[in-house]
Amino acid sequence: MAGLISLMILISLAGALITFLSRTREQARTIALITSGISLAISLLIFSRFDSSISTIQFLESYPWIPSIGVTLKFGLDGIGMPLVLLSNIIIPLTVFFAWGETKQANRFYGLILLELTGVMGVFTSLDFFVFYIFWEIVLIPMYFLISIWGGPRKEYAAIKFFIYTHVASLVMLLAIFALYFNALAITRTPSFDMFGLLKSYQVMDGDLIKGVISLKDAVFIGLLFGFIVKMPAVPFHTWLPDAHVEAPTAGSVILAALLLKMGGYGLFRVILPILPYSESPSKMITLMAIIGVLSILYGTFLALAQRDLKKMVAYSSISHMGYVTLGAAALVPLSVSGAMYQQFSHGLITGILFMSCGVIQHSAGTRIIHDLGGIAKYMPKLTFVMLAGFLASLGLPGMSGFIAEFLVLLNSYFTLPTFVILALFGIVFTAGYHLWAMQRAVFGTFNEKLGHIHDGANYEIASMAILVLLVIYFGINPNPVLNMMTVNAEELLKSVFLRGVMT
């Protein structure tokens, strides 16, 4: 059925506008929950009708927008975008529900959350580079406000840093997109921003950006890669993330970690992998990506180990987990690539639990400093239960979704990038270490009397986390509903790699 994707995007946009205009907090949160619920229902409908055995684009829609420069509103889904659309629609209603108690400027708060949903769905479904870029930028603005209005003490610094850092990266990406566009224009003489067309035209690109220093092909590739890995973020371009996370409100952190970071990973699969085999020196680029991936895994892990703030620790753990996505993508083995895609989906669910836990603890105990907590399990049994589940999932306990993803990535990447995998394996030990150590110091042990009277999380908070835990376990036991379509698309993606004989 045509039109389902645009319907979904339009509904969330309309919901956002109505929420902005609503007068009371009650109205705002009800409208937000209902709209995101409708959007979830539509995404489930799409998911149920999605044929996961083929790799072509499904639910394709196309409307002319600016024909004079070849911009078309083109939306569609395949095995790369579908799981992420589903993830967005799971995370947003749960975030709204988790933040049910928000009182400060409620209409704007919930409206911005819905606007984020619009933005990320647009990024994951648009097949026109121009429209893709617009949605990519739209996502920034609500997050800027979520951090700068509802954030912590250093919110203004964090918000502007987040905005400028990622905006500059987007501009670099935009330049690369325009290079692709003009290259295609010179060949075909018809203006078009069609994503697949432009990616195909990369194959015949030639010339130098600066003679003798860098070829145009390499420059475009690095420009696009830069745009994506800053968003992911990968070491060494990660410094905006801890600041943004520490200052952002819980809902903002959840959306940031669960959805916004995934845009970077999505870009790797949608844009980088199809052009990788045709770049000037594929093996160099693969090594570059693998180094970035492993560096993120290790550096993220070690920094997480050293953090005093629970939320900052979780933020660094995100960097480390997103490193698996880069590593898996760089390995170019069908199962490592689909493992990397699965890591995106799984990390989105798990990190939601972790950030929500931090939010509940902050709210109840008034601090997130691990050192000042201790023994809160005694008064917060429900939170402890879901939080423990989340932490175990995050450290990769078998039976939960994170294990499948990381196992697939590590196992299959070994075929092509053995050295890097062995290095990354060291990270795993410390990953388990910082998770358990933090739990032990902050949650278990003797109760720190200085905290005074603390209470357990509200029911709506625990409920949203519990739903995520159930999903993490479900997808840990039965990954097939989403893993199948990822594998089909990963195989399709890598056909060109084998054709070019990049990897032996």
Next chain:
Amino acid sequence: MNFNINFALLAPEILLTVLAFVIIIMGLLISNKSKNMLGYLSAAGLLAALVYVIGNGMVEKVPYFYDSLVVDPLSQVFKLIFLIVSLMAVIGSIEYFKDNRNQDEYYALILLATVGMMVVASANDLIALFVGFELASMSTYVLAGFEKKNPASLEAALKYFIIGSLSSALMLFGMSLIYGITGTTNIPGIIEFFKAAPLMAESSLGVLAMIFLVAGFGFKMALVPFHMWAPDTYEGSPSVISSLLAAGSKKMGFVAAFRVLVLALVAIRADVQVTFAILAIITMTYGNVVAISQRSIKRMLAYSSIAQAGYIALAFVVTTPMSIAGGVLLALGHALMKGGAFIAVAVVGYMVLSDNKNAKNIDDIENFAGLGKRAPITALGFLVFFLALAGIPPTAGFVGKLFLFYSITIEAISLSSSWLFLVVIIAILNSALSIYYYARVIKYMYVLPPQGEKIKEPTAYVVAILIAVVGTIGIGLYPEPFINMAMNAAQVLGV
């Protein structure tokens, strides 16, 4: 001689001129109290003219008065810009100058200034061009100083007057040199002459004439180094008049430059690309960098408008139809967003004055704290205008910049010239830089706590702001008809 001319296409100019005189005469007859209705009358007249211009659409080229005026797509687009800006300024003035006993003169002057700008848009003869310039300038000199008891306003008017006169003199001198060389004041005639005798254009006299013209137009466009008057004038003038000056009267310089300079540049084929590229880059960089340190929002907007003039001036660098279309688009977008932003500043002024009658530095950034709560529609307007000025999609500012940068890139590719690429990259970096100072105001509006009670925003301002918001977002969401319009306008020049 054919006296059977159809004046239908000049109806807007005729209507506004007649209306201006009617208003002056009415001002003598009616009581001071009922002068408030004159604002509504002028707005109705401008609206009628606007509807008429839109209704005529993209007409074929029609010459008038021995070819001294033409009505063609280029003039139609700029008439549209001038009429929209004047309409917004007049609607805003209904509140700003409420119960002022000189309203009759005020509205008559605005209408005459608009007619002057429209004459410039249509001018096909250097004399007509100059007369239009002077009509618009003389009217706006008075308007800038209309708050007679406010020293800042008087200073603004005086600076504007002195520098404006100087620029008129330079322009006139340039024109007289050209007349001396070519023996005609008709613009196509001049171009023909230069095409036939390129050596004359490259002679020292020709170059001197060109320099004088560039300087004269440069003052109107507020390009660096001819910009010094703009910040003081925009800051000191009444906000509604700043809106007219920055959004409207500045575009007059651009349309004149499109008509005269672009053709002249094409004709003489001289190597002036680099000169214009340097002028444009210095202008945008200077505007953006200086805007960062401003505390007065009107001054910040003034510098940002210098920066925007720098972007528009990129159209002269490559002078392809597409780049001129981009310049026209950005001029249209800038008229809406800058015009709207200055009127929104007027609301802030109204808000501050209703708190404290003797407030100074009304447009200081501190007064913007918590504006999102105190005046939600105004703050929303600012948000849209600032995002548009920074070139964030989907807004008119984005479409204009995109088209401009796009056209230069295409030219850079077809000439495989790497310095043109560099120009585009500097322009894009500038665009990123500008986000900083816009975001700072947005932070004040939405993040910092409000300094007073919520106010009721006067309807007149709200209407003016909403016109600009709808226009800014409308062009961003559905740019195709506007792109076609701009392309049509650019094709008139036949470059």
